[in-house]
Amino acid sequence: MDANLKHNIAFARLSEIEPAEIAAHMSDPRVAEHMPLLTFAWDDAAVRKFVAQKEECWNRDGLGHWAILSDGRYVGWGGFQKEGDEWDFGLVLRPDAFGLGTRISRKALEYAIADERIPFVTFLLPPSRKNLGALKRIGAKFLGEIEYDGARFLKFQLETA
Template sequence: MDLEFKRLTEASLQDIISLNNHPDVLRQMPLGSPDFDEVKAKEWVKQKDAQWEQHGYGPWAFFIDHQFAGWGGLQYEEGDADLALVLHPHFWGSGKAIYEEIIKRAFTTMGLDFITILLPLSRTRIKGVGRLGFQPDGEVEFDGVRFKRFRLFAPASPECSCS
């Protein structure tokens, strides 16, 4: 598998629109809606890409074997670097490799002490998050939707209870 991380501005708007409107993807994104058009996509890409300048991190576009596979990475959420991973269903089996690369970059290149992940309360199958080392860290609300927040500390962090 040839995996590339690129800026969202390097991905086709039509690919992003298609992904963010895909019914199987929308079932996993409670803040998404099936009316994600070109106007919304342009503004969305602009806002996501601006996080790189503002915070030193932001979401990437993922390409597998030169095909757009999805987007994600670290997004600024209320002071936290929050992990997002949104893949086209054809690439759902590639999530682990992408996740591992994001984590590596977060804790080495970017030097972050921790990252978070937000899961909607409707997600009940969450044991895998704990197996990855994420610790429960309360709940937050965005646009009227409540999420469970989990935190993963960098391996060298004194707050990390990882073994």
């Protein structure tokens, strides 16, 4: 996918995506490379459980993770998940859509800026991620390293209010 071309980015619910498409996406070793919590095989049952968990976030918090579409084609998932008192932003793209990350993030962060419940957004990135320039460019501040579910992450925060 050429990231220099204009792409119509849209957000949909994960429940609208064929489970086999999500399973194929999450089974790609290039995706797993930067996901230390991805320690299981993605089959139909795993996708159903994942989508149900993400839908529960929407029901509980009124916001959650979306399926991300580029020109109507599923390219990944991401969005916001409430972790305690913080809203964490995550983005997991198919390898052929990695170049769309900044554009998708910008569109998603517009939601956070417009939502008065979200004074800031956090980002948890595995230490394997070395290119952090995009976070610096948008003004995210490094808070330090944390442990989450037994894995180390670099934690950043972006003020949205």
